[in-house]
Structure formats: structure tokens, C-alpha cells
Amino acid sequence: MNEAxxxxxxxxxxxxxxxxxxxxxxxSFGLARGESLAIVGESGSGKSTLGxxxxxxxxxxxxxxxxxxxxxxxxxxxxxxxxxxxxYSWRVIAMVFQGAMNSLNPVLKVGEQIAEPLIYNGGASRxxxxxxxxxxxxxxxxxxxxxxxxxxxxxxxxxxxxxxxxSLVMNPRILILDEPTSALDVTIQAQIIxxxxxxxxxxxxxxxxxxxxxSLASDIADRIMVMYGGQVVELGSAERVLGExxxxxxxxxxxxxxxxxxxxxxxxxxxxxxxxxxxxxPGCRFHPRCxxxxxxxxxxxPPLFKVGEGHVARCWLHxx
Amino acid sequence: xxxxxxxxxxxKYYDVRSGLLGSKILKAxxxxxxxxxxxxxxxxVGESGCGKSTLGxxxxxxxxxxSGRILFKGQDISKMKEDELREKSxxxxxxxxxxxxxxxxxxxxxxxxxxxxxxxxxxxxREEIKETVYRALEDVKLVPxxxxxxxxxxxxxxxxxxxxxxxxxxxxxxxxxxADEPVSMIDASxxxxxxxxxxxxxxxxxxxxxxxxxxxATARYVAERIAVMYLGEIAETGxxxxxxxxxxxxxxxxxxxxxxxxxxANRRRRRLAIKGEPPxxxxxxxxxKFHTRCPVxxxxxxxxxxxxxxxxxxxxxxxxxxxxxxxxxxSVA
Ligand SMILES: Nc1ncnc2c1ncn2[C@@H]1O[C@H](COP(=O)(O)OP(=O)(O)OP(=O)(O)O)[C@@H](O)[C@H]1O
Ligand SMILES: Nc1ncnc2c1ncn2[C@@H]1O[C@H](COP(=O)(O)OP(=O)(O)O)[C@@H](O)[C@H]1O
Ligand code: SF4
Ligand code: SF4
Ligand SMILES: [Mg+2]
Ligand SMILES: [Mg+2]
Numbered sequence: 001m002n003e004a005x006x007x008x009x010x011x012x013x014x015x016x017x018x019x020x021x022x023x024x025x026x027x028s029f030g031l032a033r034g035e036s037l038a039i040v041g042e043s044g045s046g047k048s049t050l051g052x053x054x055x056x057x058x059x060x061x062x063x064x065x066x067x068x069x070x071x072x073x074x075x076x077x078x079x080x081x082x083x084x085x086x087x088y089s090w091r092v093i094a095m096v097f098q099g100a101m102n103s104l105n106p107v108l109k110v111g112e113q114i115a116e117p118l119i120y121n122g123g124a125s126r127x128x129x130x131x132x133x134x135x136x137x138x139x140x141x142x143x144x145x146x147x148x149x150x151x152x153x154x155x156x157x158x159x160x161x162x163x164x165x166x167s168l169v170m171n172p173r174i175l176i177l178d179e180p181t182s183a184l185d186v187t188i189q190a191q192i193i194x195x196x197x198x199x200x201x202x203x204x205x206x207x208x209x210x211x212x213x214x215s216l217a218s219d220i221a222d223r224i225m226v227m228y229g230g231q232v233v234e235l236g237s238a239e240r241v242l243g244e245x246x247x248x249x250x251x252x253x254x255x256x257x258x259x260x261x262x263x264x265x266x267x268x269x270x271x272x273x274x275x276x277x278x279x280x281x282p283g284c285r286f287h288p289r290c291x292x293x294x295x296x297x298x299x300x301x302p303p304l305f306k307v308g309e310g311h312v313a314r315c316w317l318h319x320x
Numbered sequence: 321x322x323x324x325x326x327x328x329x330x331x332k333y334y335d336v337r338s339g340l341l342g343s344k345i346l347k348a349x350x351x352x353x354x355x356x357x358x359x360x361x362x363x364x365v366g367e368s369g370c371g372k373s374t375l376g377x378x379x380x381x382x383x384x385x386x387s388g389r390i391l392f393k394g395q396d397i398s399k400m401k402e403d404e405l406r407e408k409s410x411x412x413x414x415x416x417x418x419x420x421x422x423x424x425x426x427x428x429x430x431x432x433x434x435x436x437x438x439x440x441x442x443x444x445x446r447e448e449i450k451e452t453v454y455r456a457l458e459d460v461k462l463v464p465x466x467x468x469x470x471x472x473x474x475x476x477x478x479x480x481x482x483x484x485x486x487x488x489x490x491x492x493x494x495x496x497x498x499a500d501e502p503v504s505m506i507d508a509s510x511x512x513x514x515x516x517x518x519x520x521x522x523x524x525x526x527x528x529x530x531x532x533x534x535x536x537a538t539a540r541y542v543a544e545r546i547a548v549m550y551l552g553e554i555a556e557t558g559x560x561x562x563x564x565x566x567x568x569x570x571x572x573x574x575x576x577x578x579x580x581x582x583x584x585a586n587r588r589r590r591r592l593a594i595k596g597e598p599p600x601x602x603x604x605x606x607x608x609k610f611h612t613r614c615p616v617x618x619x620x621x622x623x624x625x626x627x628x629x630x631x632x633x634x635x636x637x638x639x640x641x642x643x644x645x646x647x648x649x650x651s652v653a
Binding site: 036267 | 512538540575578580590591
């Protein structure tokens with residue numbers, strides 16, 4: 001079996017005073033060993049919720065309604081949380097959380113924060129843990145002495161490097177990165193992306209890269225999964241989704257909305273706003289904003305149709 | 321064409337107390353000269369901390385300047401006190417739009433009242449207020465206005481809220497607007513809409529705009545001219561097509577090279593990245609401030625500060641090696 005991770009029919013809802021928020025609503029995909037998959041979508045499309053589900057770190061008002069997450073063939077959602085943490089968290093699958101660089105513990109040296117899981121989950125001695133943490137700090141391109149620094153003494157880019165070091169300290173095979181560079185300048189973003197590329201290669205990582213920025217996704221992704229309103233609307237190789245004509249109207253419009261430094265096209269915009277996931281529109285969730293909408297779209301929810309080799313799109317234009 | 325705002329060698333220094341070292345000078349703006357004309361947008365780009373927001377606020381006299389001059393339509397406002405700025409209507413004529421569409425609107429006020437507030441503060445009459453508010457809401461395409469005036473901020477999307485901010489900035493009839501990262505917190509799919517809207521309002525109301533952004537790619541669609549800042553100084557400035565097509569300053573060249581485009585071929589190459597991070601403005605490098613990160617720095621750069629010189633029509637660069645770079649005898653990337 002060549003799949004590092006398989007997600008099947010996953011639904012994750014949040015309980016809120018406005019009712020259930022269907023943040024992840026029937027999501028299925030696979031991640032091959034050594035593959036990088038980018039999850040792209042606007043804010044609120046369910047990307048972070050999906051990532052948090054995979055490493056079992058959802059907030060308490062979230063419920064996994066249905067679905068399976070197989071890692072190396074084992075259905076990890078069927079494990080109790082303690083077992084999952086002991087066997088999978090950080091050592092098999094790890095995540096760089098969205099905004100983590102801004103939520104480091106302010107009173108703890110960053111090196112100690114990297115070393116912590118080695119002591120508490122890995123059974124390492126303090127000395128071993130410190131040595132390993134220093135190696136990790138070097139690995140992400142900082143001087144070893146940074147072990148003794150506090151978060152406020154570091155720039156945003158340096159803190160992001162520390163957070164990446166934390167995620168890799170237990171040698172995971174699968175790494176989820178949630179918007180790792182969205183708060184950084186392009187100059188620092190370029191450095192971090194180059195670092196991530198080096199690490200993927202060096203450790204043969206399987207990667208899920210979450211971003212709202214399609215350009216950034218193209219830096220990392222073998223395949224691209226576009227999410228809209230809690231659902232996968234298009235999934236295929238980067239060449240097919242970005243290179244040739246995209247197959248879902250949302251992907252098409254999203255690409256057209258990107259301001260470009262080169263070329264002559266003027267960016268378009270998508271009228272309207274993303275759906276409210278407490279009461280999504282009936283039929284196709286994109287229909288209130290879609291330029292190609294026809295009557296079936298308003299009544300029936302489209303399934304994912306095959307539109308090419310390893311390429312699917314959730315749109316009636318590709319149906320029978 | 322009429323010049324709306326002009327900055328001449330403007331400096332803004334902060335006295336910062338830093339623990340053991342006592343007091344130090346932080347040069348947030350270190351001699352900036354620029355002007356903006358009616359119906360023109362000047363984009364200001366550069367890394368975080370380079371002084372973009374300080375420039376915007378100083379130009380509006382929301383911050384006092386340390387030295388230099390600011391002229392609004394030819395009148396020197398550099399040293400005017402708040403009372404005088406108000407009395408002579410300069411406060412009405414200069415407005416700012418902030419980055420954050422979420423925290424900048426009072427959640428307990430209706431949209432109509434939010435937009436009307438500046439008019440009430442300036443003592444306008446009720447009828448006049450209503451008419452002006454409706455016209456501003458129409459300008460920002462929150463139509464029909466009667467449908468929006470009674471709504472609350474939480475009932476609007478991020479893009480719509482930012483349009484409320486723009487409407488509020490418009491009601492006093494400004495001639496100069498500073499837009500400080502107006503779309504950075506809005507969904508990608510609505511950014512172009514807001515920026516193009518801002519441009520058309522600028523034309524219909526004949527304003528000059530200072531557009532502050534991290535996202536250089538957006539600048540080319542809305543700004544006729546662009547200024548690239550580094551550590552409180554202008555490194556390069558000129559007509560937008562000229563700067564983007566033939567950048568000369570090594571910093572501009574490298575900054576442009578680090579902007580990604582959606583291309584599947586990206587994953588097989590490394591991004592061109594400027595090494596290191598901007599030095600602390602408390603301890604800026606001598607000579608050319610970029611020399612610590614510049615791939616083509618020479619000895620002279622360490623000691624001598626380059627002047628901002630016009631190398632192409634209306635295109636200015638502060639670099640000792642500008643001519644060689646233009647001729648192609650020195651290559652940056
Ligand atoms: N009130 C203040 N006191 C001391 N230093 C300040 C103050 N305001 C700004 N600075 C410093 O002045 C410099 C310029 O800051 P400014 O906010 O103008 O940068 P910016 O280019 O707008 O950055 P960003 O892209 O992060 O918004 C920075 O070094 C900043 O720390
Ligand atoms: N803790 C929470 N409680 C309730 N709703 C939430 C919570 N976290 C996220 N949501 C909602 O779930 C949806 C998906 O959010 P999220 O997964 O964060 O999307 P993304 O990462 O794509 O921006 C949104 O409608 C969001 O408002
Ligand atoms: S199913 Fe219909 S509304 Fe949905 S994306 Fe396709 S054409 Fe548009
Ligand atoms: S003056 Fe020297 S250090 Fe500065 S940008 Fe030009 S070549 Fe580089
Ligand atoms: Mg998220
Ligand atoms: Mg700023």
C-alpha cells in the first residue's frame with residue numbers, strides 16, 4: 001500500500017448557538033507517501049478544521065459526525081484519544097498550527113519548548129532532549145544558541161522556524177502545515193518556503209500544506225485540493241488544476257482573482273460571499289456566486305465527477 | 321494637474337528607552353520626499369517595519385514630524401496645531417482607511433450612524449447628513465443605501481465592512497486619502513473588487529491616494545507611481561510600469577523576484593530569497609542601509625550613502641551601482 005493517509009467520508013460539525021456549523025462536510029482524499037498535497041480555499045472553507053481532525057486536536061465543541069482517517073491502514077478515529085496521542089501524535093503525524101508562531105509560551109525558552117515532547121512523550125533524558133532540540137534549531141537555519149532565547153526576542157520569521165522545528169522533533173512521517181507563512185513578508189516567506197522544501201526532501205515527508213494563497217500552493221504541491229464551503233470542489237495534479245484549464249467554476253474564478261505581477265490580465269472578483277455553514281445554500285454550495293449556474297444546481301447537490309486522470313470536480317457541468 | 325500633498329525631506333525620529341542602554345534614536349522615517357497629484361495613487365511597498373504606516377500618518381499630521389515639510393495643496397501644514405488644522409478644514413480634506421475591517425467599526429452602531437458620525441462631529445445639518453451618507457454608500461456600492469443604513473457591522477462580510485470604512489472616509493469630501501493595507505484582511509476573491517472601487521472613486525472625486533501595501537502585485541492595478549521603502553528611506557520610486565518592468569535597485573529586483581505566481585513549475589525550483597532580515601532601525605547599517613543584504617555591495621556602499629537620482633524619466637534610484645545594473649554589466653539575480 002502506497003498511501004500514507006486516507007480520509008473517507010469525513011464530516012466534522014461545530015455546535016454553536018446558531019446550530020450545527022458544517023465545517024467539514026463529506027471530505028475524502030488520499031495522501032501518497034512522499035507526496036505534497038495543498039489544500040486551498042478562502043477563509044472559513046474548513047481547511048483548519050480538517051487538519052485538526054487528522055491529528056485529533058479539535059476544540060471541544062466539535063464533533064466528528066462520520067468518516068474514517070486511515071494512517072498506514074489503521075483507522076485512527078476508532079482509537080481512543082490517549083492511544084492516538086501515545087502512538088501517533090508528533091511521532092507519526094504532526095502539525096504546524098495556524099498562528100502557532102504567535103502563541104509560543106512567552107515565559108519558556110524556545111529550546112525548552114522544542115525539547116518538551118521528547119521528555120514527556122519520548123522518554124528522553126533532559127540532556128538528550130536538549131542536544132536534540134539544538135540539532136533541530138540548527139536544522140531550521142538558526143544558531144544553536146537560540147535554544148536559550150525567549151519568543152519575544154525573535155522575529156516572526158525566526159519564530160516560524162522554531163515552530164517548524166517543534167513539529168519535526170519526534171521524526172514524523174506526515175506533516176501538516178496550516179498557513180505557515182501568511183503573517184510574514186514575501187521576503188521571509190520565500191526563505192521559509194525554501195526551508196520547508198529542503199525538509200520535505202531530506203526527511204521524505206508526506207505533506208499537507210494548507211493555504212488560502214494559490215501561488216504559494218504551487219510552490220509545494222504535487223496535487224491541489226480546492227475546498228469551498230466545507231467540501232472538496234476540485235482535486236487533481238498541480239499541472240492539471242493550475243496549468244491547464246481548471247474544471248470547477250470556483251477554481252477558475254479564484255485563479256482569475258489573483259493579482260499578478262507579470263502578464264496583462266486584470267484581476268476579477270467573485271461577487272457575493274462564501275456560504276454560511278450553519279445554513280448552506282441548497283444544491284451546489286457555490287450556486288449563488290456561480291456565473292454558469294442553471295436550474296439543477298439550485299436543487300441537487302453535485303457529486304465529484306471524474307474530469308480527467310486522477311482529477312475530479314464537484315460540478316454539474318461535468319455530469320451526465 | 322494639481323499637487324495634493326507634498327513631503328519634503330521628512331524625518332520622524334523616536335526616542336526609545338531601551339533598558340540598560342538608556343535612550344536611543346529610532347529613525348522610522350529618514351528623509352522622505354514625495355508628492356501625489358489629484359487623481360493619482362502612489363503605492364508604498366516594503367517589508368514590515370520599514371516605515372510605511374509612519375509615512376502615512378505623518379503625511380496626515382496624525383503624527384508630528386521631527387523635521388522636513390509637508391505641504392497640502394501648497395500650504396505648509398508641518399507645524400500647524402490641531403485647532404488650526406481643524407479650523408482651516410485640513411482635517412476634513414485628509415482621511416485614512418485602516419487595515420482591519422473587523423475592529424474598526426463600532427459593533428453597537430448602525431451602518432448609517434457610523435458613516436454619519438464624522439458629519440455630526442463637524443456640525444452638519446440633518447438633511448445634509450442624510451444626503452451625503454447616501455451618496456457615499458452609493459459610491460462604495462452598498463446599494464440600495466436604505467437597505468444598509470439600518471444594519472449592524474456583524475451582518476456584513478469583511479469586504480462590505482471595508483466599504484463602510486471607505487464611505488466613512490468619503491463623507492467629509494477629502495482630497496487626500498491614505499489607505500493603509502486596506503485589503504490585506506479581506507478574502508482574496510473580494511480584494512480586486514475593493515481596490516478597483518477605490519480607484520474609480522478616486523477618479524470621480526478627484527482625490528490623491530497614498531496606498532500602503534505588502535502586496536506589490538496589487539499596486540500595479542491601482543497605482544500610477546510606486547515607492548519602494550527600506551529602513552525609513554525610499555530606495556526606488558517611479559512610474560509603476562517602469563519600476564516593475566525595469567527595476568534597478570537591488571532591493572527592488574530581489575523583492576519582485578520573491579513574489580510567487582501560481583505556476584506548477586514552482587515546486588521544482590527554489591524561490592529567490594533575500595538573505596537575512598531587515599536590520600533593526602535602532603542600529604541601521606552605515607552608508608547604504610541595504611549593504612548588509614545586498615548581493616552586489618562594494619566597499620563604497622559601506623561608507624557612502626547613495627543619493628536618490630533620476631536614471632530614467634521620472635524613475636529615481638538610490639544605489640551606487642545603478643548605472644552598471646541598467647547597462648547589464650552587473651547582475652543582481
Ligand atoms: N510609537 C512608536 N515608538 C517607537 N517606535 C515606533 C513607533 N511607531 C513605529 N515605530 C517604529 O518605526 C518603524 C516603522 O514602523 P511602521 O509601523 O511605520 O512600519 P510599517 O512599514 O508600516 O510596517 P508594517 O508593514 O508591519 O505595518 C518600526 O521600526 C517601528 O517599530
Ligand atoms: N471552535 C469553533 N467553533 C465554532 N465554529 C468554528 C470553530 N472553528 C471554526 N469554526 C467554523 O467552521 C468553519 C470552518 O472554519 P476553519 O476550519 O477554521 O476554516 P479555514 O481554516 O478554511 O479558514 C467556519 O465557518 C468557522 O467559522
Ligand atoms: S454545479 Fe452549477 S452552480 Fe455549482 S459550480 Fe457547477 S455550474 Fe456552478
Ligand atoms: S548602494 Fe551598494 S549596497 Fe546599496 S543597493 Fe546599491 S550596490 Fe547594493
Ligand atoms: Mg484556517
Ligand atoms: Mg504598517
